[in-house]
Amino acid sequence: MKSRWSYMVFVLLGPLSVGCPADEKPVAPVHAPAAPPPVRRAQLKGLQGDVKVKRAAGDEWLPAQEGMPLFENDKVRTVAGAGAQIVFANGSIVNLGDDALIGIAETRPRPGQERTDLTVLRGRVDAEMEDPARQSLTVTTPAATVRAGREIVFQ
Amino acid sequence: MKSSFLLALLMLAPTEVVVRDGESLAEVAQRTLGDRDGASELKALNGLKDNAVAPGTKLKLPGPDRALAQRSLTTARNALAQADANAAQREEAAAKLKEAEAYFQSARYDAAAQAADGAWKLVAATAAQPTTFSVAVDDKGTTTVESRSGQPVRVEAEGVTHPVYAGESVRVVKGQAPSAPRAPLGAPLPTQPANKSKLTVQPAKSGASSVTLAWKPVEGAEGYEVELVPARGEKRTLPANTHQLKVPLAAGAYRWSVRAVARESRSEASAEQGFEVAEAPAKPINLQVQPTKWQ
Numbered sequence: 001m002k003s004r005w006s007y008m009v010f011v012l013l014g015p016l017s018v019g020c021p022a023d024e025k026p027v028a029p030v031h032a033p034a035a036p037p038p039v040r041r042a043q044l045k046g047l048q049g050d051v052k053v054k055r056a057a058g059d060e061w062l063p064a065q066e067g068m069p070l071f072e073n074d075k076v077r078t079v080a081g082a083g084a085q086i087v088f089a090n091g092s093i094v095n096l097g098d099d100a101l102i103g104i105a106e107t108r109p110r111p112g113q114e115r116t117d118l119t120v121l122r123g124r125v126d127a128e129m130e131d132p133a134r135q136s137l138t139v140t141t142p143a144a145t146v147r148a149g150r151e152i153v154f155q
Numbered sequence: 156m157k158s159s160f161l162l163a164l165l166m167l168a169p170t171e172v173v174v175r176d177g178e179s180l181a182e183v184a185q186r187t188l189g190d191r192d193g194a195s196e197l198k199a200l201n202g203l204k205d206n207a208v209a210p211g212t213k214l215k216l217p218g219p220d221r222a223l224a225q226r227s228l229t230t231a232r233n234a235l236a237q238a239d240a241n242a243a244q245r246e247e248a249a250a251k252l253k254e255a256e257a258y259f260q261s262a263r264y265d266a267a268a269q270a271a272d273g274a275w276k277l278v279a280a281t282a283a284q285p286t287t288f289s290v291a292v293d294d295k296g297t298t299t300v301e302s303r304s305g306q307p308v309r310v311e312a313e314g315v316t317h318p319v320y321a322g323e324s325v326r327v328v329k330g331q332a333p334s335a336p337r338a339p340l341g342a343p344l345p346t347q348p349a350n351k352s353k354l355t356v357q358p359a360k361s362g363a364s365s366v367t368l369a370w371k372p373v374e375g376a377e378g379y380e381v382e383l384v385p386a387r388g389e390k391r392t393l394p395a396n397t398h399q400l401k402v403p404l405a406a407g408a409y410r411w412s413v414r415a416v417a418r419e420s421r422s423e424a425s426a427e428q429g430f431e432v433a434e435a436p437a438k439p440i441n442l443q444v445q446p447t448k449w450q
Contacts, residue, residue, distance in 0.1 A: 120298075124291040132286040132306050133276065142296030144312040144327040148286050 038071040041104050042088045049082030049098070075103045078123065086118075092137045092149075097124040105140065174212045183208070187216055192260075196221075199262040217262060224264040227271035228255055234278045248277035288319075296329040299420070324420055340415040340422035343370040343379060343398070350428045355435045356404075366432060368411060369399035373422065376415035382424065384410045406434050 038056065044064050051064035056073030064076065064084065078084060078100045086094045086102075096102060100123020117138045118125070129135040129149050136149035172187050180203070184193035194206060201214050208214070231252050235245070255270035286305030292298050300310050301324040310317050310325045315332035319325050323336035347369040348354055356364035368381060379395040386408035393400060395413075408431045415422040 120290050120292050122292050122294065124289060126289045127287065129286045129305070139290050141290060141292045141298040141327075143292070143298040143329040143331075144300070144310050144333060146288070146290055146298075146300050146308055146310050148288060148306065148308040 038073075040069045040071055040089070041074075042070040042086045044068040044070060044076065044084055045087055046083070046085035046095075048084065050079040051082050051084045051096075052077045070104045072104055072106045075101065077101050088137070090135045091130060092135050093128045093130075094118060094137070095126040095128075097126070099123050100125065105138075170216055170218070172214050172216055174208045174210050174214060176210045178208075178210065180206045180208050183214060188221075195260045196262040199260070217264065220264040220268070221262075224255075224259055224268040224271070227268040227275070228252075228259060231255065231271040231275040234275045244277040248274045251277060298327045298329075300325045300327070301420075326420070337420070338375070340375055340417055340420055341373050342423040342425045343373050343376075343413045343415055345370045345411075345413060345425050345428045347399075348428075348430045351430065353431045353433060355433050358434045363403035363405050364432070364434070365401045366404050366430075367399055367401050368413070370413050370425065372398040373415035375417055376422070377417045378415075379413050380416055380421070381411060381413045386410075404432050406432050408432075 044051070044053070045066060047064055047066055052061040053064045053068060053070070054061050054075040054077070056071060061077065070076070070086065076084065076086065076096060078096055078098050080099050082098050084096045086096060086104075088094070094102075101121040102123070102125065103119040103121065105117035105119050117140065119140045121142065125139065127137055127139065127148065129137060132149045136147070138148075139146040169187075172183060174183055178186075180194040180197055181191040184197055185191045187193075188196070196217060197203070197214055198206065200217060231248075235248055235252055251270055251274035255267045255274060258264075258267035258270055284305045286308070287303040288308045289301045289303065290298060291301075300308065300319055302308050302319040302321050304321050307318040307320045310319055310327065310333045312327045313330070313332045317325055317333045317336055319336045322338055324338075325333045325336045327333045345368070347367060354366060356366065358364065368383075370379070373379075379398065379400075381393045381395055381400050381402075382390060383393060383402065384390045388407075393402065408429065410427050410429045412424040412427045414424045
């Protein structure tokens with residue numbers, strides 16, 4: 001069975017690698033899958049003062065609400081005197097200080113665990129991982145990348 | 156279903172390699188795995204009895220599980236290297252890691268990953284304290300990372316990575332490698348005036364009398380910042396070169412705190428103190444008029 005599949009793959013894909021002569025019928029292209037729906041990465045809590053959220057697909061800054069879900073590529077902004085708590089799905093907590101701008105970055109799945117990524121463009125965040133043996137957090141800034149928790153690989 | 160199967164096959168790395176003329180097994184390993192030590196894996200994977208391979212021999216190559224095992228091994232090695240030498244279960248973890256390395260050499264990648272994870276868990280369990288750290292980014296993108304507790308965090312920039320252990324901080328200027336980690340400045344301890352004290356000052360001719368605020372010096376501090384908040388009026392931030400500051404103050408109630416500063420860091424603010432300033436009543440003027448003969 002396996003060898004039959006391999007033979008079929010060879011026959012089907014062989015022409016792709018060397019190109020098709022004009023008189024041959026081209027092999028139907030393999031369509032890329034449709035974009036997956038946005039993945040819920042975190043939740044906004046402990047809102048203080050003026051906190052706004054910009055969705056990945058939107059251009060407008062919306063007033064944040066307690067318990068609001070955050071998705072990949074969403075942005076959160078606080079003004080002077082404001083603050084918020086971002087609770088990630090894996091339990092990592094990031095406290096966002098005032099006058100800050102952060103983005104929820106895309107998450108690359110790892111076998112057996114989740115990996116959270118956060119981009120801090122301005123301001124200060126205080127991160128806390130209750131169980132660093134199982135949690136991880138990667139914070140990127142314009143100058144550096146900060147990695148903490150389980151998925152640390154130092155090569 | 157079929158298309159995804161085909162795509163998956165396309166993404167696969169080569170599964171076989173043909174030995175070239177005059178090529179040793181170590182050289183094949185270097186060429187295919189990027190590591191001469193991988194010869195033992197190729198040997199195990201292909202059931203070879205020795206390192207001699209004839210040119211033209213087809214050798215089976217490791218699958219993607221090798222990269223996963225490598226990752227687990229690296230994580231475990233790092234965790235063990237960072238673990239306290241006296242940490243409980245360190246020896247057990249080291250033995251487990253050795254076992255994982257042996258599995259890897261014999262191309263038993265799943266077993267290697269499992270054993271490496273086991274080793275990692277043993278040492279990671281000793282660091283069960285929550286990991287806390289802060290990241291601050293200024294308008295120029297300069298980043299300051301402070302590791303507060305738990306496992307060290309890794310700060311990477313421009314290809315340079317520094318582990319930052321609890322109590323240390325690192326500053327990264329955009330486009331530059333991270334500075335060497337340094338211990339954070341401690342918060343100053345206010346000594347004068349005593350908290351909630353009431354100070355009586357002599358009215359000065361200029362209108363405001365001076366009050367001396369003092370605190371214990373902090374090692375490594377290059378200066379201090381005093382935050383003074385009057386009950387009525389706006390907060391003021393005052394720089395100080397030494398561990399005390401003379402401030403002209405009008406009568407009223409005040410709160411204040413102080414933090415140590417250095418080129419790359421600022422300490423936490425001290426505990427807030429309060430005091431009141433009252434002007435001493437003016438001394439009665441004892442005027443005596445001498446009788447005069449003037450008429």
